Amino acid sequence: xxxxxxVSNAPENVAKLYGRIQEMLGDEEMPAPxxxxxxxxxxxxxxxxxxxxxxxxxxxxxxxxxAAIALSVAAHAKSKPWIEYFQKRCVALGFSEEQxxxxxxxxxxxxxxxxxxxxxxxxxxxxxxxxxxxxxxxTFAGTSLEDSLVELINIAISDLNACKPCTSGHxxxxxxxxISKEQMLETIQxxxxxxxxxxxxxxAT
Numbered sequence: 318x319x320x321x322x323x324v325s326n327a328p329e330n331v332a333k334l335y336g337r338i339q340e341m342l343g344d345e346e347m348p349a350p351x352x353x354x355x356x357x358x359x360x361x362x363x364x365x366x367x368x369x370x371x372x373x374x375x376x377x378x379x380x381x382x383x384a385a386i387a388l389s390v391a392a393h394a395k396s397k398p399w400i401e402y403f404q405k406r407c408v409a410l411g412f413s414e415e416q417x418x419x420x421x422x423x424x425x426x427x428x429x430x431x432x433x434x435x436x437x438x439x440x441x442x443x444x445x446x447x448x449x450x451x452x453x454x455x456t457f458a459g460t461s462l463e464d465s466l467v468e469l470i471n472i473a474i475s476d477l478n479a480c481k482p483c484t485s486g487h488x489x490x491x492x493x494x495x496i497s498k499e500q501m502l503e504t505i506q507x508x509x510x511x512x513x514x515x516x517x518x519x520x521a522t
Contacts, residue, residue: 319521322355331355334362341369348402350518364514371506377499378507381410382466386504387511388417389424389470393477394515419460423470426456431480438482465494472501473508 324335324347338351354361370376372383384406391399407417437446457467468491475483491501 319353319356321349321352323352327355328358331358331361334358334365338365341365341373348398350396350398350402350514353518353521354514356521360517364510364517367506367510368514371503371510377497377503378469381407381412382469383503383507384410385412385420385462385466386469386473386507388420390473390477390508390511391515392421392424393474394512394519396515396518398518399511399515413461416461419456419462420470422456423460423462423467424474426454427471427474427483428478429454431475431478431483434482435478435480438480465491465496468494468496469500469504473504476505477508477512 322331324332327335335347335351335355339347351361351365354364372387374380376383378386384403388400388403388407391403404417407420408414412420457471460467468487471487472484472491475487488501492498
């Protein structure tokens, strides 16, 4: 198990990175996972650069939307420290506590369809093509979240679950909602960053 590398004990180059991370965060306390990443300087640098560009700041999708996507991915990766961090960040950026629960529910509901459609795709057979899904879910359309956010979460989770038909379907639906390809790409860049950070943390602690 890797222990956190505290700021006061960090090697010079890691300490400099901590300084850049704190500059990005302002008055906000540095999330504990960064201190674990401090054990591997190059990973800390890579993660920080991508976190700043694709998770923490505005881009084609704003920081609030990115926080919601990051929360759904942290939940997918079962990373408690990042789940707790992004729950708080989502609230700080304007989501209600009920909406943060809805974000988690959207991601969880996605698993039902990913599991079914991935099975149908992986079976390599048309045996199940004529059969209805059979699953019922009101969550996608029944929350207080904007449809565009729901689809971006669905894209991220379907991609992580490697469900090709679901990913394709949600990309098509997102396009019909007016979501640009740049916004969809940034969704995956955000998801990729948090998934990598979560996997390192899960393995190291």
